Structures are given as structure tokens and as C-alpha cells.
Amino acid sequence: MGLFDKLKNLITRKKEVVEEVKDKYEVENVEDIEEENIEEEAEESLEEEIENKEIEDEEIEAEEIEEPEEEIDDEEVEEEESVEEDEPEEEVEEESEDDDDFEEDEDEESEDDDDEEWAQFVQSHQSKVEEAKDIETYDKGLEKTRKEFVSKLSLLGIKYNKVDDDYFDELEEILINADVGVNTVMKFIDQLRDRVKKEHITDTKYLNEVIIDELFIIYVDNQSLTDKINIAEEGPTVILFVGVNGVGKTTTIAKVAHKYRNEGKSVMMIAGDTFRAGAVDQLHEWADRTGSKFYGKEETDPAGVIFDGLKEARDNKIDIVLIDTAGRLQNKVNLMKELEKINNVIDRQIPGAPHETLLVIDATTGQNGISQAKAFKEITNITGIVLTKMDGTAKGGIVLAIKDEVDIPVKFIGLGEKMTDLKTFDIENYIYGLFKDLM
Ligand SMILES: Nc1nc2c(ncn2[C@@H]2O[C@H](COP(=O)(O)OP(=O)(O)O)[C@@H](O)[C@H]2O)c(=O)[nH]1
Numbered sequence: 001m002g003l004f005d006k007l008k009n010l011i012t013r014k015k016e017v018v019e020e021v022k023d024k025y026e027v028e029n030v031e032d033i034e035e036e037n038i039e040e041e042a043e044e045s046l047e048e049e050i051e052n053k054e055i056e057d058e059e060i061e062a063e064e065i066e067e068p069e070e071e072i073d074d075e076e077v078e079e080e081e082s083v084e085e086d087e088p089e090e091e092v093e094e095e096s097e098d099d100d101d102f103e104e105d106e107d108e109e110s111e112d113d114d115d116e117e118w119a120q121f122v123q124s125h126q127s128k129v130e131e132a133k134d135i136e137t138y139d140k141g142l143e144k145t146r147k148e149f150v151s152k153l154s155l156l157g158i159k160y161n162k163v164d165d166d167y168f169d170e171l172e173e174i175l176i177n178a179d180v181g182v183n184t185v186m187k188f189i190d191q192l193r194d195r196v197k198k199e200h201i202t203d204t205k206y207l208n209e210v211i212i213d214e215l216f217i218i219y220v221d222n223q224s225l226t227d228k229i230n231i232a233e234e235g236p237t238v239i240l241f242v243g244v245n246g247v248g249k250t251t252t253i254a255k256v257a258h259k260y261r262n263e264g265k266s267v268m269m270i271a272g273d274t275f276r277a278g279a280v281d282q283l284h285e286w287a288d289r290t291g292s293k294f295y296g297k298e299e300t301d302p303a304g305v306i307f308d309g310l311k312e313a314r315d316n317k318i319d320i321v322l323i324d325t326a327g328r329l330q331n332k333v334n335l336m337k338e339l340e341k342i343n344n345v346i347d348r349q350i351p352g353a354p355h356e357t358l359l360v361i362d363a364t365t366g367q368n369g370i371s372q373a374k375a376f377k378e379i380t381n382i383t384g385i386v387l388t389k390m391d392g393t394a395k396g397g398i399v400l401a402i403k404d405e406v407d408i409p410v411k412f413i414g415l416g417e418k419m420t421d422l423k424t425f426d427i428e429n430y431i432y433g434l435f436k437d438l439m
């Protein structure tokens, strides 16, 4: 199976996940599904399974079917299996009606098991909804880019029925306008021309498939598809956020805190941006809202605040420490010195930390963002990029440019202003968000 077919399958599967969840919960938007809806749904589906199972059992007994497995499809087999595993309360009760003296302590034991199995059952429902929510957020956050870039791409396939120089010129323009980056585009067009020659491609519609295929190759480039956040094996995981003013550092910290708090982790925010008036208060507020601890003082040396904050994080056995910094790129030498100092104090408190230094870039600033990434890369060791405000731009091609021109993995992507709109970067969801209408 070719790469394009794989992408097509992937997109189809993702569409199905979202549709299935929407149908099941009878909602327009997956994001409207609340925790309690999931529990209700889990309860209902468990009852349904028990009923089905009972009906099946009766049928089996009545008809004496020898190998019923062959007659039911995969889904039903799954359901049947999980019913067996789940040993639902209702059945236990029924059984004990028949067998009244067979007995209470058994009941209690199986209650514990039931609790655990029930939790797992709910969990499987939750992960499905989570998956659908992720897909939907990418879908919405990339809408502008999709509308611009992909619709132009399909129009191109309609306008030209032959692949010629004019076609390539226009394609080049579309890609540059989507902020894929001039160098990336040049390389890309060269590769595409080669392939067109080698494979004797003349059909522009087929070429669209090749284009998607090649864009995907630029990003993947033999690397793993998701770049996970490096979590410390022991002690607090320290994540340092850098980037120029206004790109979304503080809000990103809030969103990251929200994510880890939801996973049940303890979080502390440290206000290393001690320069901008109100910056400390702004972070403090986010800490309160996300149920995170806070450490910060105004008008002091950031390295000092970070040093003290980390000590407190260690003493309080905090899982995740998020450090905000001031981003002043005006003076590279000063910023370099300051970050060096910050890194030193972090390492002194927690050897090996920071575990991540994330550079926050505003996707709407396009090539300017790429320049920032290049500059910061010279100043300090950046381990990942957070690309914010993707929802506000039609130029979502910047992800590809970053990969190709800066070669630092995008770890988070900001797809909107809500707390849940920051997602771990997932190339498959990104591809889905961009190309779902093309297939
Ligand atoms: N639409 C959108 N707005 C964002 C996103 N991330 C941040 N913002 C907005 O960007 C503005 C600046 O954010 P802030 O965190 O204060 O930037 P900082 O100066 O780098 O700390 C705020 O109005 C945020 O709401 C995003 O992913 N999408």
C-alpha cells in the first residue's frame, strides 16, 4: 500500500471515530460531551451488552448452535468478551437470588473486582471521546489553513489538466503563501519535478496525491511521528518556556498546567518574567484557576526567583514545574547570558533539569517566527517548539517550514483560546486537519 493510501485510510478512520462518538452521544460537537455523559453512556452500553448476552445465551441454548463465534462479527465478539470480563453487578445479584446462601463474603470480593472493571470500562469510553475531541480540535483549529491552502490546491488540479511549468509556478506560490517557507518550497518543487519526470505523471489530480505524500515525507523524515515531552524519572519535571513577548507563553503555561492537572499531576508555576508589569499577577491567576501552586515575586532577579521556586517544588514533591520567562530578543547577548544563568540555577536545584526548554512561536507571524526560532536556537538549547494561534492563521504550513528550516520538533500546538485547545503535536491529526476535504 502506498503512502497516500495509508494517509487516506488514516483520514477515513479518524472521520469514523468522530462520527461514531457524535452519533452515540447525540451531539453536534464532541467538545460538548461532559464527564457525566460518558459515565451515563458507559452504564447504558453495559446494560445493553448484558441484555444482548442474555438473549444470545438463550438463543444458543435453544438452537444448540455449535460454533456461534463464526456467525457473529468482530464487534459482537468484542462486546461478548467484555461482558465476560466485566461480570456486571446485575448478574451477580441475579445469581445470588438463585443461590441465596452462596454468600456474602464472595459478594464483597467481587464488588472490589467489579469496581475496578467498571473503572476500566468507563476509561475505555473516555479514551474514545478524548480521541474524538483531539481530532475535532485539530479539525477546527486548522480550518482557515484548510480552506485557503487545500481549496487552492484542488482548484489547481481543476484549472490545469496538464502538469507544466505554469502549474509548478502556481503551486510554488500557493505553498509560499501557506508559509511553508521559501527554502522548503524550493526543495519540495525540485523533488516533485523529479518524481513527475520519473513516474511520467501528467494527470494533475493524481499529482495532488503525490503532493500530499511528499509534504508528509518532509515532516516525517524517518522520525517518530510524535515527539513526547521528556518526563523526569524521579522528582519534578521542569519545563522552561522561552519566546518573545506576546507569542502566548503565559497562556500556553496555563494550558499545559490544565492538561497535567487533568492527568492528576501536581503542577507549580514559577514566574520568571519579573520585568513586565502585571506578568507575575497574570501567572498567579492562572495558577489559581488551574489548581496549580505558584511561586513568584515582582521586580527581582528571575534566576533568584526560579532558584527559590524550584526548592519549594522539590520540598513539595511537585510533579511538573512550568517556568515562565520574559522574552526580550532585542539584545541577544543579554538574553543569552540571562538564560545561561537561569539554566545554571535550575541545574543546581534539580540536576539534569530543565527537562524541556520549549520555544513558543506565534504561527500568525509566519517567517518572522521562523527567524525567532533560528535566533533562539543559537542562544540556548531548545528541545521543542510550541506553535500557538494556529487557529488564527491560514498559513498552517509553518509546521513544515519549522521542521525543515529549524529542525526542532513541534511538541505542542495551540489551536484556539480555550484551555483544551492546546494539543500535543500529532502529525496524523495535523494531516487530517489539513487534507480531510481532499479525500
Ligand atoms: N487564538 C489563539 N490565541 C492565543 C493562543 N495562544 C495564546 N493566545 C493569545 O495570545 C495573547 C498573548 O498571550 P500571552 O500568553 O500573554 O503571551 P506572552 O507574552 O508570550 O506570555 C493572549 O491574548 C492569548 O489569549 C492560541 O493558540 N490561539
Ligand SMILES: [Mg+2]
Pocket (backbone or CB within 6 Å): 249, 250, 251, 273, 279, 324
Ligand atoms: Mg507572559
